[in-house]
Amino acid sequence: xxxxxxxxxxxxxxxxxxxxxxxxxxxxxxxxxxxxxxxxxxxxxxxxxxxxxxxxxxxxxxxxxxxxxxxxxxxxxxxxxxxxxxxxxxxxxxxxxxxxxxxxxxxxxxxxxxxxxxxxxxxxxxxxxxxxxxxxxxxxxxxxxxxxxxxxxxxxxxxxxxxxxxxxxxxxxxxxxxxxxxxxxxxxxxxxxxxxxxxxxxxxxxxxxxxxxxxxxxxxxxxxxxxxxxxxxxxxxxxxxxxxxxxxxxxxxxxxxxxxxxxxxxxxxxxxxxxxxxxxxxxxxxxxxxxxxxxxxxxxxx
Numbered sequence: 275x276x277x278x279x280x281x282x283x284x285x286x287x288x289x290x291x292x293x294x295x296x297x298x299x300x301x302x303x304x305x306x307x308x309x310x311x312x313x314x315x316x317x318x319x320x321x322x323x324x325x326x327x328x329x330x331x332x333x334x335x336x337x338x339x340x341x342x343x344x345x346x347x348x349x350x351x352x353x354x355x356x357x358x359x360x361x362x363x364x365x366x367x368x369x370x371x372x373x374x375x376x377x378x379x380x381x382x383x384x385x386x387x388x389x390x391x392x393x394x395x396x397x398x399x400x401x402x403x404x405x406x407x408x409x410x411x412x413x414x415x416x417x418x419x420x421x422x423x424x425x426x427x428x429x430x431x432x433x434x435x436x437x438x439x440x441x442x443x444x445x446x447x448x449x450x451x452x453x454x455x456x457x458x459x460x461x462x463x464x465x466x467x468x469x470x471x472x473x474x475x476x477x478x479x480x481x482x483x484x485x486x487x488x489x490x491x492x493x494x495x496x497x498x499x500x501x502x503x504x505x506x507x508x509x510x511x512x513x514x515x516x517x518x519x520x521x522x523x524x525x526x527x528x529x530x531x532x533x534x535x536x537x538x539x540x541x542x543x544x545x546x547x548x549x550x551x552x553x554x555x556x557x558x559x560x561x562x563x564x565x566x567x568x569x570x571x572x573x574x575x576x
Contacts, residue, residue, distance in 0.1 A: 277416070278416055278552050278553065278554050278556065279556050279568075280328060280332055281328070281413065281414055281416065282556045282558045282559035283558045284324055284325055284413065285326040285414060285430055285558075285559060285562050286558045286559070286561055286562035286565075287324045288320075288321060288324040288325060288409075288434075289433075289434070289562050289565060289566060290565075291320055291323070292317070292320045292321055292434065293436075293569065295316070295320040296316075296317060296320065297299045299316050303539070310385060310389055310397075310490055311389075311393055311397045312336065312387075313404075314397045314398065315397065315401070318401055318402060318405045318406075321405060321406065321409055321434065322405045322408060325408070325409050325412075325414070328413065329413065331540055336412075339412060339413065340408065340412035340413070340461055341455065341460055341461055342460060342461055342462065343459065343460045343462070344460070344462070345458050345460050345462050349458050349463065349532060349535070349536070350462075350463075350466055352528055353454060353458075353463050354466065354470060355528060356454070356467065356528050356529060356532075357466075357470040357471060358453065358470070358474075359412035359521040359522065359524045359525035359528070360450055360521070360522060360525045361471065361474065361521070362514050362517045362518035362521045362522070363446065363521070363522050364443045364446070364447055364471065364514050365514045365517045365518070365528050366518045367437070367442045367443035367446050368440075368442070368443050369507060369510055369511045369514065370511065371438060371439045371440075371441070371442050371443075372439070373504065373507060374438070375437070375438045375439050376574070377438060377439055378437045378439045378440065378531060379439060379440060379475075381477075383475065383478070383479040384479070385474075386398060386476060386479040386480065387479045387480060391476070391480050394476045394479070394480065395473060395476055398472055398475070398476050399424050399469055399476050400469055400472075402468070403465050403466075403468040403472060404436075404465060406510045407451070407464050407465045407468055408466065410430060410431045410434075410448060410451075411427060411451055411452060411461055411464050412461060414427060414430050415427050415452065415455075416552075416554055418549065419548060419549070419554065420456070420542070420545040420546050421546055422447050422554050424452040424495055425449065425455070427449065427452050428444075428445040428446065428447075428448030428449040428452070429445060429448075429563065430448075430563075431444050431445065431447075431448030432444045432445035432448060433562075433563055433566035433567070433570075434566070436566070436569055436570060437570055437573050437574070438570050438571060441570065443527075449466040451467060451468060452464070452466070453529060453542075454467050454529075456538065456542050457529055457533040457536060457538060457542070458532065458536050458538070459536060459538055480554055481537050507510060
């Protein structure tokens with residue numbers, strides 16, 4: 275079994291286990307333990323177990339596949355700045371999807387607003403940053419062609435969020451995280467960025483919850499009301515779009531500095547120009563992505 279074939283099969287298995295496991299948990303497990311945090315822990319477990327098993331079965335050493343190494347404090351600080359510079363771009367992506375689909379993040383945000391802030395940071399911000407980076411920028415990130423690999427990493431990351439509202443911005447963010455990792459040669463950098471983006475959502479949810487003290491249903495209704503007013507959405511899109519142009523340009527400039535600072539800029543340019551050595555798209559990958567899109571369509575309809 276070649277590396278890409280093995281990884282693609284693992285993605286399909288991960289998707290099926292995630293969907294099936296989530297269904298069984300909601301049907302049976304929640305009867306015994308009905309907890310927001312346990313739900314998140316179970317979902318993260320379902321995502322990370324198949325890739326971990328794949329590494330063991332294939333005999334691949336984690337250290338050889340996943341570029342883990344310590345990074346300088348100055349590099350970590352630059353990663354923090356870049357995360358917030360790219361944040362307006364994520365808002366623009368989210369606003370774009372709200373023209374066509376419901377804002378599914380509203381219910382999660384409202385739920386977090388009613389829960390414990392420390393536990394929100396631990397389970398919503400920190401845990402997914404470690405687990406999802408291990409899976410999507412680690413196991414599922416191919417080394418044969420960086421151009422195709424970064425797009426595919428973003429696509430798989432977006433597909434596993436299981437709804438069209440989150441798909442677009444997680445697709446874009448997934449590719450940004452690849453560049454973050456490549457700039458320092460360490461997955462620690464993308465983990466920091468992923469954690470910060472999640473943390474931003476947690477803190478904003480906590481702030482909104484303390485100000486409004488609204489119920490989950492109220493928050494979802496307010497989000498639906500906003501989506502039904504395209505003029506307001508368009509105004510927000512234009513304002514944040516202009517801001518995103520400048521902040522994204524600033525983030526890209528800092529990324530170039532970070533990559534050059536770590537002596538990796540020329541290496542990344544070389545990797546981007548390399549021809550793929552192995553076929554990345556396989557039937558199992560196509561099946562997995564088609565099933566993911568079909569699930570998102572069903573999710574929107576029902």
